[in-house]
Each structure stands twice: as C-alpha cells, then as structure tokens.
Amino acid sequence: MLKVPEYIAELKPYVPGKPVEELERELGIKDSVKLASNENPLGPSEKALEAIDERLLGSLNRYPDGGGYYLKEALAQRLGVAEEEIILGNGSNELLDVAVRTFMKPGENAVMAWPSFVVYPMSVQAQGGTATMVPLTDFRHDLEAMALAVTPETKIIFIANPNNPTGTINTAAELDALMARVPEDVLVVLDEAYYEYVTGTSYADSMKHFRAGRNVLVLRTFSKIYGLAGLRVGYGIARREILAEMDKVREPFNTSTVAQAAALAALKDEEHVGRSRRINGEGKEFLYGELGSLGVRYVPTEANFVYMFVQDARKTYEALLMRGVIVRPMGPEALRVTVGLPEENRRFVAALGETLKERR
Ligand SMILES: Cc1ncc(COP(=O)(O)O)c(C=O)c1O
Numbered sequence: 159m160l161k162v163p164e165y166i167a168e169l170k171p172y173v174p175g176k177p178v179e180e181l182e183r184e185l186g187i188k189d190s191v192k193l194a195s196n197e198n199p200l201g202p203s204e205k206a207l208e209a210i211d212e213r214l215l216g217s218l219n220r221y222p223d224g225g226g227y228y229l230k231e232a233l234a235q236r237l238g239v240a241e242e243e244i245i246l247g248n249g250s251n252e253l254l255d256v257a258v259r260t261f262m263k264p265g266e267n268a269v270m271a272w273p274s275f276v277v278y279p280m281s282v283q284a285q286g287g288t289a290t291m292v293p294l295t296d297f298r299h300d301l302e303a304m305a306l307a308v309t310p311e312t313k314i315i316f317i318a319n320p321n322n323p324t325g326t327i328n329t330a331a332e333l334d335a336l337m338a339r340v341p342e343d344v345l346v347v348l349d350e351a352y353y354e355y356v357t358g359t360s361y362a363d364s365m366k367h368f369r370a371g372r373n374v375l376v377l378r379t380f381s382k383i384y385g386l387a388g389l390r391v392g393y394g395i396a397r398r399e400i401l402a403e404m405d406k407v408r409e410p411f412n413t414s415t416v417a418q419a420a421a422l423a424a425l426k427d428e429e430h431v432g433r434s435r436r437i438n439g440e441g442k443e444f445l446y447g448e449l450g451s452l453g454v455r456y457v458p459t460e461a462n463f464v465y466m467f468v469q470d471a472r473k474t475y476e477a478l479l480m481r482g483v484i485v486r487p488m489g490p491e492a493l494r495v496t497v498g499l500p501e502e503n504r505r506f507v508a509a510l511g512e513t514l515k516e517r518r
Pocket of ligand 1: 195196248249250251252275318320321322349351378379380381387390391392
C-alpha cells in the first residue's frame with residue numbers, strides 16, 4: 159500500500175473549470191463568454207504571436223535556454239536590476255511554490271490573508287507547513303494584523319497586492335509599517351500579478367524594499383495584462399542570494415522556448431499593454447455604473463476583475479452559466495467577474511439583470 163504524508167492526503171486539489179467547448183456542449187449553449195479567470199480579453203499581443211515563427215518552431219527538438227538569457231536581460235533592463243536578481247517561472251504560480259519549497263520545512267508556518275489567492279495555502283500544505291489565515295479588513299489585507307500573526311515558526315508572509323479575489327491594494331505606508339516589523343528570517347512574497355492594472359496612487363512600492371536589501375520576492379506575470387496565460391511564464395525579483403537558493407529547487411527547464419520568445423516580444427509591445435489597460439479601465443467604469451443601477455454592491459477594483467455581492471452566489475453563478483456567462487462564485491455571497499470586452503461586459507450585465515429579476 160502506497161503511503162502519502164497526512165498533509166498530502168488531506169490536501170484539497172485545485173478544481174479547474176471545464177473547457178469552454180465542453181461546457182457549451184453539456185449545457186446546449188453557444189457563444190459563451192468566459193469571465194472566470196482574470197485573463198486578458200483582448201488576447202495576446204500580435205507581436206508575441208509573430209515571435210513564435212517558423213525558425214523558432216523548427217528548433218523545438220532542442221531544450222529551451224534554461225537560464226532564460228534574453229528574457230531576463232530585457233526584464234533586467236526594464237526594471238533597472240541585475241539579471242541575477244530575476245528568476246523565471248512556469249507562471250508566477252510556480253515561483254511561489256518554489257519559494258515555499260526553498261524556505262519552509264514541514265511544520266513551519268506561513269502567514270497570509272483570507273480570502274486571497276487559493277494557491278498559497280495549498281502550496282504551504284503540500285510542504286507540510288501550517289497556514290495562518292488573517293481575515294481581510296474592508297476587503298483589504300490587514301498588514302498590521304498579519305505582522306502580529308508572525309511567530310518564530312513563520313518563514314513566509316504572502317501578500318497579494320492587488321488581492322485576488324477582492325481587487326484591493328495595500329498602500330506604501332502600510333507595507334512600510336509591515337516591513338519595519340518583519341523578522342530577518344522571514345521572506346515576504348509580494349505577489350503583484352495585477353501590478354500593471356493598478357491606478358491607485360498610494361499603491362505600495364515593493365521594489366523599494368527590494369532595493370533596500372530586504373528579504374522580499376516580488377512576483378509578476380505575463381498571464382494577465384500581457385495576455386499569455388496559456389504559455390505559463392512569470393518572473394520574480396529578489397536579492398541574488400535568495401534567487402540562488404530558489405534556482406537550486408526549480409526545474410532546470412521551467413519555461414519553454416515558445417514562452418520565453420513570446421514573453422520577450424510581449425514585454426516590448428507597449429501599445430498592447432496600453433490598450434489592455436484602457437479597455438480594462440473603461441470596462442470597470444461601465445460595470446460600476448450598471449451594478450449600481452442593479453443595486454448590486456461591489457468592491458472598487460485595482461485589477462481586471464470585480465468582486466460583487468449577490469444572494470446565493472452558487473445559484474446566481476448557475477443562472478448566469480445557463481445564459482452563457484461564465485464567472486467565478488466566491489463563497490456563499492460573492493462573485494468574482496473578470497472585466498471583459500465591451501460586448502462581454504454587456505452580456506454579463508444583461509444576464510445578471512435577468513437573473514436578479516427572476517428571483518424577485
Ligand atoms: C494573485 C495571483 N497570483 C498569482 C497568480 C498566478 O498567475 P500565473 O501563474 O499565471 O502567473 C494568479 C492567477 O490568477 C493570481 O491571481
């Protein structure tokens with residue numbers, strides 16, 4: 159009989175959504191809109207697609223460049239850091255997992271907010287660690303309470319800024335206060351998957367703490383504004399001593415040839431990033447107005463999704479699904495809806511309006 163450690167046996171797997179095509183077949187619907195995974199509705203940058211050319215495809219018999227030379231070089235230039243201060247990952251998801259495996263032993267602890275990105279507690283449990291989940295205050299990370307939750311066993315603090323699923327940010331003053339209290343043997347993971355969407359001027363400056371030589375790992379990704387979620391490429395920025403340890407733990411070829419080339423081109427396509435940001439800003443404003451008219455309470459967002467409150471989120475989710483709109487239920491009374499293209503936002507609002515009317 160194969161035995162797994164208890165903490166693995168008790169781990170609840172991440173449940174991926176069904177492929178859209180399969181869902182449509184089962185429900186007998188067509189032209190559904192997917193607003194469930196905070197992807198870029200504009201699609202990938204044309205330049206990224208062009209970079210996946212014949213020459214590149216013809217080289218797929220070779221392993222990728224395990225050091226990610228060109229992508230790291232471009233990121234280093236863009237960010238004003240050294241190449242050794244960057245690590246590439248199979249999505250930023252892999253990097254937070256590598257951080258856990260590098261810096262935490264079974265029995266040790268990580269502090270995180272809740273609700274926040276579901277992968278943090280899963281990754282910690284997979285390592286046999288314990289997760290202290292500090293409730294959000296006003297839908298934001300309570301960084302003071304999180305600092306107080308640190309014990310001698312704590313090795314990592316996770317901060318999603320903006321937070322998923324609420325779209326809220328923490329301010330520079332709040333992060334500074336937390337950093338002033340964090341012990342020297344704790345790594346602070348500053349997960350900035352939605353960094354490029356933020357417009358709030360008080361947004362915390364994670365790079366300041368990196369430059370000050372603190373134990374921070376700043377995580378960003380090509381999955382969101384760059385529109386490359388399917389290719390799986392993200393990056394981390396940290397002191398070289400931190401990354402030297404993580405480099406031992408990551409897989410040698412963790413980002414593919416195609417992913418590296420497309421990410422490099424996407425990074426340079428500022429027009430696509432700008433357009434994505436603009437569409438998102440307009441979509442947010444549209445949704446705020448329509449949700450207001452429907453009397454649906456929501457949390458103003460700094461990301462590309464909106465957290466909103468409905469009665470019986472599961473039923474609302476199912477009713478929306480029957481109308482071909484796929485969103486994400488979050489607990490009993492909330493939905494998280496990705497900001498889509500104008501037509502997709504209209505489809506969502508119309509479907510939500512009908513669903514709420516049916517209830518009355
Ligand atoms: C807060 C947060 N962090 C990290 C990720 C992981 O993104 P990826 O692995 O695609 O870079 C996500 C994805 O939804 C997220 O919402």
